[in-house]
Amino acid sequence: MAGYGWTPELDQLFAPLAEAGLLPARIVRVDRGQCDAVLADPETGELRTVRLDTRRVGDADMINCPCTGDWAAVDLHAQPMAAVTALLPRSTAIIRKVAGKRSDGQVLAANVDTVLIAASLAADPDLGRIERFLALAWESGAEPLVVLTKADLVDDAEFIRADVEAVAPGVTVLVVSAETGEGIDVLRACAPGTAVVIGQSGVGKSTLTNALAGADVMAVQQAREVDQKGRHTTTTRELIPLPGGGVLIDTPGLREVGLYGGEGVDLAFADIAELAEECRFHDCNHHTEPGCAVRAALADGTLPQRRMDSYLKLQRENEWIASRSDARVAKARLNKWKAITKSMRAAGGPVKR
Ligand SMILES: Nc1nc2c(ncn2[C@@H]2O[C@H](COP(=O)(O)OP(=O)(O)OP(=O)(O)O)[C@@H](O)[C@H]2O)c(=O)[nH]1
Numbered sequence: 001m002a003g004y005g006w007t008p009e010l011d012q013l014f015a016p017l018a019e020a021g022l023l024p025a026r027i028v029r030v031d032r033g034q035c036d037a038v039l040a041d042p043e044t045g046e047l048r049t050v051r052l053d054t055r056r057v058g059d060a061d062m063i064n065c066p067c068t069g070d071w072a073a074v075d076l077h078a079q080p081m082a083a084v085t086a087l088l089p090r091s092t093a094i095i096r097k098v099a100g101k102r103s104d105g106q107v108l109a110a111n112v113d114t115v116l117i118a119a120s121l122a123a124d125p126d127l128g129r130i131e132r133f134l135a136l137a138w139e140s141g142a143e144p145l146v147v148l149t150k151a152d153l154v155d156d157a158e159f160i161r162a163d164v165e166a167v168a169p170g171v172t173v174l175v176v177s178a179e180t181g182e183g184i185d186v187l188r189a190c191a192p193g194t195a196v197v198i199g200q201s202g203v204g205k206s207t208l209t210n211a212l213a214g215a216d217v218m219a220v221q222q223a224r225e226v227d228q229k230g231r232h233t234t235t236t237r238e239l240i241p242l243p244g245g246g247v248l249i250d251t252p253g254l255r256e257v258g259l260y261g262g263e264g265v266d267l268a269f270a271d272i273a274e275l276a277e278e279c280r281f282h283d284c285n286h287h288t289e290p291g292c293a294v295r296a297a298l299a300d301g302t303l304p305q306r307r308m309d310s311y312l313k314l315q316r317e318n319e320w321i322a323s324r325s326d327a328r329v330a331k332a333r334l335n336k337w338k339a340i341t342k343s344m345r346a347a348g349g350p351v352k353r
């Protein structure tokens with residue numbers, strides 16, 4: 001299982017489950033109520049993909065549901081079909097807010113070491129979107145890396161790279177082309193362990209996955225199809241072992257990337273956080289306070305207004321989700337209490353507070 005990211009630490013963690021007759025498996029794709037996972041056959045030791053029932057580990061909170069990259073404890077002899085009986089604690093998780101007005105979170109990938117944020121050089125880089133992806137990546141606990149794709153289509157890749165680097169403090173920005181192979185080896189070396197590729201539809205995520213895997217493992221769509229019908233070929237996430245070691249998870253193109261709270265925004269805007277430390281007042285809001293280093297940087301142009309606006313916008317979004325999650329948790333607790341009280345009354349037992 002080492003080729004799929006199994007480590008001695010996981011082996012130790014799993015020991016009691018192994019004693020209970022369960023097998024470790026890595027989830028490579030999730031469907032409704034079922035998943036595909038890779039495990040070492042207990043008889044032959046060979047790796048194989050098995051179809052598993054995941055309903056036993058289902059949860060009202062989508063965040064606790066199995067997702068690609070999760071390590072599962074599997075009961076091969078469960079009836080009517082082999083089943084996941086537990087998930088191992090995640091080392092990292094990429095969580096976005098689900099699309100729309102709801103405040104639920106959705107896990108895109110688990111146990112990821114590197115988040116490859118793919119953006120195409122063929123169009124003007126959308127810096128705000130890259131900043132948003134960076135916040136999402138930092139929040140996950142994994143290390144972000146920006147991959148600028150389709151280098152073969154432009155002459156000024158270096159200029160664009162410099163622009164992107166300016167909005168990605170502390171993050172490596174690589175220029176690659178799946179067409180010519182430029183930068184692919186460097187990328188491979190920069191992403192050991194488990195990597196996930198995220199980005200908008202059509203930026204070349206599946207093509208990149210194929211280039212890294214050295215084989216056509218993902219269906220690649222014609223760019224034209226995206227424009228005319230807004231169609232996505234990547235419908236299910238997949239986890240693919242790479243020939244030189246490491247594992248890659250390809251995700252479908254992300255239209256909406258709502259943030260799901262946390263410190264990710266501050267990490268993505270470390271330059272602004274650093275400036276804020278120079279403000280005269282510790283709790284400076286960077287509005288009207290004297291001696292504000294952030295406003296000084298805006299005034300002399302070292303901090304672009306666009307970046308400041310982007311920072312404030314993402315921060316506001318996080319605050320909204322934080323308030324909503326608190327409200328949701330409180331409501332869930334209340335409902336649970338009501339249900340318990342009701343069932344105890346029905347049973348004629350005492351109800352004490
Ligand atoms: N010239 C050139 N074209 C590329 C490169 N990488 C991808 N493309 C083209 O870009 C289009 C989209 O590529 P995909 O790999 O399907 O994009 P994707 O990000 O996986 O798209 P979704 O599956 O919708 O998320 C295809 O027509 C690819 O052939 C590249 O390095 N150079």
Ligand SMILES: [Zn+2]
Pocket residue numbers: 276279280284285286287289291292293294295
């Ligand atoms: Zn200030």
